[in-house]
Amino acid sequence: MLEFLLTSHPLDCPICDKGGECPLQNLTMAYGPGKSRFPVESKFHNEKRVPLGDLIMLDRERCIQCSRCVRLQDEIADDHVLGFQARGRGLEIVSLSDPPFDSKFSGNTIDICPVGALTSRDFRLSARVWEVRDYPSVCAHCSVGCNILIGERDHDIKRIVPRENESVNEIFLCDKGRFVHHFATAPERLTTPLIRRGWKLEVGSWNEALNLVASKFAETRTQHGASALGGLGGDRASNEDLYLFQKLFRQVIGSNNLEHRVGWSATNVGADLVRLYGAGVGTNLGALDKNVTVLVLGADPEEEQPVIRLRLTKSVRWYGANLIVANGRVTKLAKHAKQSLVYKYGAEAYFLLGVIRAIVDEGLENRDFIAARVANFEEFAKSLEPNTVERCAELCHVKPEKIRDAARQIAQSPNLLILSGREAMFAQQNDPAVASGIAALLLITGHVGRANNGLIALYPHNNSMGALDFGLLSEGGLSVREMASGKVRALYAMACDPAAAGEFTKPAFLVVQDLFLTETAKLADVVLPAQSFAEREGTFTNTERRVQLFRAALKPIGESKPDWWIIAEIAKRLGAEWKYGRSSEIMEEIAATAPRYAGMTYAALAENVKMPRPAYGQGNPSDQPTEIAMGELENVSSGKAWRSVAESEPNAKFELVWNEPGQQSPEDSRQYLAVARSLYDRGTLMSQTQIVRPRVPKPWVEINSQDAEQLGIENGARVRVSFDSRVIELTARVDGHVPPDAVLIPSNLDGTAALPLGARVKVEKV
Amino acid sequence: MPIDYESLTALGAIMGSGGLVVVDEDTCMVDLARYFMNFVQEESCGKCTPCRLGTKAMLDTLTRITQGRGEAGDIEYLAELADAVKTSALCGLGQTAPNPVLTTLRYFHDEYAEHLYGGVCRARVCKGLIRYEIIPELCAGCLVCLRNCTMNAIVGEKLKPHSINYALCGKCGVCKALCKFDAVRVTTGNGYSLKQLDRAIVQ
Ligand code: SF4
Ligand code: SF4
Numbered sequence: 001m002l003e004f005l006l007t008s009h010p011l012d013c014p015i016c017d018k019g020g021e022c023p024l025q026n027l028t029m030a031y032g033p034g035k036s037r038f039p040v041e042s043k044f045h046n047e048k049r050v051p052l053g054d055l056i057m058l059d060r061e062r063c064i065q066c067s068r069c070v071r072l073q074d075e076i077a078d079d080h081v082l083g084f085q086a087r088g089r090g091l092e093i094v095s096l097s098d099p100p101f102d103s104k105f106s107g108n109t110i111d112i113c114p115v116g117a118l119t120s121r122d123f124r125l126s127a128r129v130w131e132v133r134d135y136p137s138v139c140a141h142c143s144v145g146c147n148i149l150i151g152e153r154d155h156d157i158k159r160i161v162p163r164e165n166e167s168v169n170e171i172f173l174c175d176k177g178r179f180v181h182h183f184a185t186a187p188e189r190l191t192t193p194l195i196r197r198g199w200k201l202e203v204g205s206w207n208e209a210l211n212l213v214a215s216k217f218a219e220t221r222t223q224h225g226a227s228a229l230g231g232l233g234g235d236r237a238s239n240e241d242l243y244l245f246q247k248l249f250r251q252v253i254g255s256n257n258l259e260h261r262v263g264w265s266a267t268n269v270g271a272d273l274v275r276l277y278g279a280g281v282g283t284n285l286g287a288l289d290k291n292v293t294v295l296v297l298g299a300d301p302e303e304e305q306p307v308i309r310l311r312l313t314k315s316v317r318w319y320g321a322n323l324i325v326a327n328g329r330v331t332k333l334a335k336h337a338k339q340s341l342v343y344k345y346g347a348e349a350y351f352l353l354g355v356i357r358a359i360v361d362e363g364l365e366n367r368d369f370i371a372a373r374v375a376n377f378e379e380f381a382k383s384l385e386p387n388t389v390e391r392c393a394e395l396c397h398v399k400p401e402k403i404r405d406a407a408r409q410i411a412q413s414p415n416l417l418i419l420s421g422r423e424a425m426f427a428q429q430n431d432p433a434v435a436s437g438i439a440a441l442l443l444i445t446g447h448v449g450r451a452n453n454g455l456i457a458l459y460p461h462n463n464s465m466g467a468l469d470f471g472l473l474s475e476g477g478l479s480v481r482e483m484a485s486g487k488v489r490a491l492y493a494m495a496c497d498p499a500a501a502g503e504f505t506k507p508a509f510l511v512v513q514d515l516f517l518t519e520t521a522k523l524a525d526v527v528l529p530a531q532s533f534a535e536r537e538g539t540f541t542n543t544e545r546r547v548q549l550f551r552a553a554l555k556p557i558g559e560s561k562p563d564w565w566i567i568a569e570i571a572k573r574l575g576a577e578w579k580y581g582r583s584s585e586i587m588e589e590i591a592a593t594a595p596r597y598a599g600m601t602y603a604a605l606a607e608n609v610k611m612p613r614p615a616y617g618q619g620n621p622s623d624q625p626t627e628i629a630m631g632e633l634e635n636v637s638s639g640k641a642w643r644s645v646a647e648s649e650p651n652a653k654f655e656l657v658w659n660e661p662g663q664q665s666p667e668d669s670r671q672y673l674a675v676a677r678s679l680y681d682r683g684t685l686m687s688q689t690q691i692v693r694p695r696v697p698k699p700w701v702e703i704n705s706q707d708a709e710q711l712g713i714e715n716g717a718r719v720r721v722s723f724d725s726r727v728i729e730l731t732a733r734v735d736g737h738v739p740p741d742a743v744l745i746p747s748n749l750d751g752t753a754a755l756p757l758g759a760r761v762k763v764e765k766v
Numbered sequence: 767m768p769i770d771y772e773s774l775t776a777l778g779a780i781m782g783s784g785g786l787v788v789v790d791e792d793t794c795m796v797d798l799a800r801y802f803m804n805f806v807q808e809e810s811c812g813k814c815t816p817c818r819l820g821t822k823a824m825l826d827t828l829t830r831i832t833q834g835r836g837e838a839g840d841i842e843y844l845a846e847l848a849d850a851v852k853t854s855a856l857c858g859l860g861q862t863a864p865n866p867v868l869t870t871l872r873y874f875h876d877e878y879a880e881h882l883y884g885g886v887c888r889a890r891v892c893k894g895l896i897r898y899e900i901i902p903e904l905c906a907g908c909l910v911c912l913r914n915c916t917m918n919a920i921v922g923e924k925l926k927p928h929s930i931n932y933a934l935c936g937k938c939g940v941c942k943a944l945c946k947f948d949a950v951r952v953t954t955g956n957g958y959s960l961k962q963l964d965r966a967i968v969q
Pocket of ligand 1: 062063064065066067068069070093112113114115117118
């Protein structure tokens with residue numbers, strides 16, 4: 001067979017990107033004959049450079065027609081965008097979509113292509129793979145926390161490839177994680193501290209800048225009290241940074257004005273639910289079988305946590321997981337759901353209540369669990385009285401039979417996972433009944449404290465969970481909006497850009513610590529250059545509460561310093577006796593003082609772990625455990641998840657909370673604004689990466705066909721959307737993803753920054 | 767020979783179109799195999815490697831043999847290829863594709879050997895191994911072949927026996943077809959195959 005393959009394969013190895021890690025090359029070296037019996041002149045020739053979309057280049061001559069790429073797209077990524085064309089030796093890969101290769105997982109085809117036929121247009125011909133040194137790291141974009149290897153050569157990131165971790169990302173990455181890394185070495189990176197002198201920001205020394213910050217902070221504290229100082233820490237920073245940041249404010253300065261929810265992520269809520277009922281350790285979203293029911297509530301993982309979407313789809317298709325998707329609109333994941341429910345935005349609480357009521361009505365609650373661990377079931381059941389399933393159904397616009405059906409599946413399934421996304425979090429924030437409903441659903445069915453049971457909150461960023469763990473939340477302090485509107489006299493903004501995320505009033509003294517001269521940094525009095533995740537080590541906590549270690553790959557850019565170092569230097573100048581020499585010492589302190597992070601030192605996080613290899617539904621069943629393969633490389637493991645209260649305290653009793661759902665807002669003739677997020681947006685990190693620019697969509701507004709007809713809007717027409725005091729003009733898409741009375745606009749694209757989710761908007765034809 | 771599944775399978779043939787092909791002694795078995803292989807090459811969907819590329823390798827080898835450029839070991843190579851394709855192709859087309867080669871190899875092994883080692887094509891089909899000759903005794907010198915030769919390879923004068931310039935002859939057979947006197951004949955194994963010629967030139 002090898003001989004056959006080689007008969008049609010060009011002898012490109014010396015210039016092929018795959019050379020050095022090419023299965024065909026390796027097999028040929030191992031088993032192949034030294035000499036071909038095939039006449040050279042009858043080799044097949046074909047196009048060598050076929051751009052397959054913006055990210056991938058196809059070399060038709062190298063392709064061995066194995067169809068792995070087609071199958072990956074069809075069966076795993078679920079984007080049916082590749083196919084074969086023609087036949088015989090002319091059989092060739094083509095992209096069927098417009099724009100070509102329209103998939104968020106296209107980069108994975110580069111890895112699985114057994115030859116150099118599919119190459120990254122970014123990495124192509126830029127380095128030989130054996131010159132590239134791989135450093136184990138963790139993706140710094142979304143909250144999945146995919147394990148990656150940063151391929152470094154000459155202090156530059158050449159490429160990013162997945163590091164196999166069966167419990168986080170398997171062998172996949174989304175294209176954002178794979179291609180959006182140029183920000184780390186962008187020429188726009190800040191290289192020195194900047195200090196405002198007069199109107200201009202001028203280059204200053206570290207000592208000068210830090211002294212100034214410390215003296216201003218001290219001055220503000222003596223003159224206006226500690227609460228005149230506030231801190232905004234971005235949820236892109238590592239655990240070490242966030243821990244020191246809050247320690248600086250709480251212990252050294254004495255202020256509780258701490259927040260991380262800048263911009264649309266102002267909805268990150270539910271940390272207390274996760275702390276109590278978080279999904280049991282050992283939950284593997286990629287290997288959930290028919291005994292697990294997954295309720296995905298108000299989430300759009302395709303755009304926000306792509307690899308989780310991919311793995312859920314895989315669980316459903318290969319292992320038969322029972323997926324229920326409930327949201328105010330139709331998302332891509334809904335296609336795979338056994339049941340897809342579209343409720344009315346704003347009536348989430350009634351949907352949950354309906355399900356709970358249906359369970360109680362049919363006596364499907366888990367009595368043993370309730371007897372052992374729930375304090376007040378009787379009372380709770382009584383308060384449900386007025387809310388019959390029918391009433392809830394009417395209010396949330398889901399048919400009562402569907403609610404009952406979902407209730408049965410949830411209650412009767414041996415395992416239940418609830419994944420709540422951004423739209424559900426927004427609902428939680430507005431209506432305490434949503435949070436208590438989620439908790440009640442888990443408690444009365446007894447689905448907590450074990451693997452494959454409990455709640456996973458799908459947060460937006462790589463370390464949102466860490467920021468919540470370290471209390472960068474306005475409990476008793478000022479909110480983001482208050483801090484951004486000048487309620488504090490001195491503001492310390494680390495790794496976030498409040499000015500770009502909404503209205504911003506510069507306080508008397510503003511310190512910004514970031515990679516770039518962001519909108520906020522342009523206003524700052526002192527700008528401190530921080531290091532990107534590629535230049536330092538640290539830990540991120542992903543949305544499943546898994547703490548993962550990443551290593552430095554690059555040398556620091558300019559004079560930039562790690563965030564924790566900067567914070568520690570400021571603290572020292574404010575009189576604290578902090579002695580942190582390296583980030584591992586901070587993690588040791590966290591491991592010793594924060595009970596949830598107990599034992600999570602770098603050494604412990606770097607241990608290799610063995611994972612049972614899931615028996616694949618198709619072929620290759622194996623019960624050999626797999627060692628996290630790439631972990632062996634630099635001794636970095638898959639990380640450790642902290643245990644929720646339900647799991648760590650098997651005797652803890654829980655209380656069901658009853659909250660009457662919020663009043664339904666009176667019918668409004670205007671539309672409900674649902675805000676989606678596009679994976680590729682205008683974020684700070686995105687905009688530094690040329691290659692993905694064409695992938696950033698033009699902003700649009702999605703309208704239901706009924707509404708569109710009424711308003712006389714056609715697919716593709718320009719419409720004007722007005723809300724609050726803003727008016728934006730967008731292109732309409734009429735395609736049945738949103739229910740009547742709602743419109744959907746993706747945020748953070750051109751002109752769609754800081755959209756108020758849940759606002760009422762007016763849509764008209766231009 | 768009964769025509770049923772079992773007896774056909776025992777012979778290495780199949781029931782179906784092209785399963786049984788009746789030919790006479792004017793058909794060269796090697797060329798027949800080549801013809802079928804060409805057909806399979808064109809029909810292959812290309813999805814599996816043995817069919818897509820294995821049949822191409824067989825076709826190339828057969829083509830070489832029919833052109834008189836066969837090499838020692840080609841028969842074994844063909845048998846190996848045929849076996850590999852037969853056992854590893856995914857669908858019926860690929861699995862039966864090598865049948866013409868296998869059956870001809872089994873029953874007409876001699877013909878292959880003759881092609882390779884003797885430079886002989888008994889059926890006088892394989893162009894690389896044949897030669898058109900004008901028999902002087904029968905040639906009436908009518909000029910028909912001379913005028914119609916596609917390569918202008920025939921020399922001669924009116925009413926005198928013509929002869930063929932082999933350096934130009936393209937072996938198209940027009941002369942034989944047009945000759946009213948049956949003065950053109952095809953010979954094979956004229957003491958050389960192309961390969962031997964090559965060798966002679968090198969020496
Ligand atoms: S994975 Fe590579 S070799 Fe296989 S069909 Fe796709 S492009 Fe061709
Ligand atoms: S899914 Fe999220 S964590 Fe994984 S590669 Fe994509 S952006 Fe990074």
